[in-house]
Amino acid sequence: MGEEILKVEKLTIEFYGQKVVEDVNFTVKKGEVLAIVGPNGSGKSVLFRALLGLVPYTGKVIWQKGIKIGYVPQKLAVEKDFPLTAGEFMTLRGAKPKQEIEKALEDVGLHKKNKEFGWLLEKKLGQLSSGQLQRLLIANSLTGKPDILLFDEPTAGIDIAGEETIYELFRKLQASIELTVILISHDLNAIHDFSDNVLGLNRKQICFGRPHEVLDHKLLHHLYGEDVEHHHHNHDLSAL
């Protein structure tokens, strides 16, 4: 864990005079995983868009100079018959050398030697499974060698070849390319295991700190307003 790469101070976002995010403060250091949790409509995605500079805000969002941000959107607006192959999608952010694309795909567990590799790249984007699409989106964000990945809501438990979850993939990526990750998630179990810090958001900032310190009964009650208990086994709060 090294230097600070993001510092957010008194971040407030208003839409039509209504505060959708209010007074949020946190920092992210190199190599950390920060998880943002909160109920639907709590402003998590809007916060992300502010970090990316896509919506106006007040307060400060200070990125380390020269930092490259990779963004993994929650979904794409493609119908099943949208004429764009997965391989073509990988070149939309600009033409890149083939090796760079292959490297990024390998980083997310799509190896060239695998039978599905070529087949997958020829397939229409709209026909990929959600696990395949998520891996492709991560690979896409990895091209261009980002220092930090902003990941909007990885779905829990997705695995492409039955080998690893998205969270395990993050761990591996962190070890291999020292990636910093900010993710929005509902999967408290995974957050507990994989994140360094947790930011609880419900329009206002509820908490910020180490998962074992802040992920307690009181917080969950505050965030979700129900008697939710966090047990250390698979459960996904998005179902609530």
Added chain:
Amino acid sequence: MTSFQIISAIFIGLAAGYVGSFMVLRRMALVGDALSHVALPGLAIALLLNINPFIGAFATLFIGIVCVWLIENRTELSTESLIGLFFTFSLAVGILITPQSELLEALFGDISKISALDSYLAVIFSIALITIMYGVSRGFILGTISSDLAKASGVKVSRLNFLFLILVAVIVALGIKAVGTLLMGALVIIPAITSKNITSSLRSYTTASSLIGLISLLGGMIIASRLNLPSGPIIVLASSGIFLVSLVFARK
């Protein structure tokens, strides 16, 4: 048929098919159709002032796209309903001010009336359209499937949308000479949806759409001249025919 007509048909067909393929992906098929009606008052004014109809059509189309763009960017109003109002309004005005003797041609086109100057315009603008559209196609597609991802990757999405609307205005202004304001929508939509039936990659989709545009326009024009029928409707029938054939090969 003169060589001017043949050259115009080839280039307008290619460009309409190409730009149309992106309109369909943007779900702008009906906007494009409605937008073409805006050309009518421009055509009429050009006829009355005795200037090149292309310029008149493009002028009112330009006003039309600025309105669409402003509506998209500045308001929460339903674009569809406003377009419904705006475009039927311009059709009504256009019908009133177009000289009676020219009305049929303005509405349904007549490629046999294409002059040397028209064909030069068609070639130059078609090449420019295809080149520019190809140049921005990656960013445009990215903006279509995820506006946030495009913006985060440095694509100026709003500016690109405006540029795209200008390209649409240019192809409509070029195409109305061939098929008229009422049928122009078919020239950009039908090749694209036909191509979508039979292709799976972006490259094959846009290429096939361009070629189907070319075949429809050229083929329709040849059939119309042989049978001594108006070119506009025959061109639309030709492209519809190709669409029907494509259904046989449609991939699911």
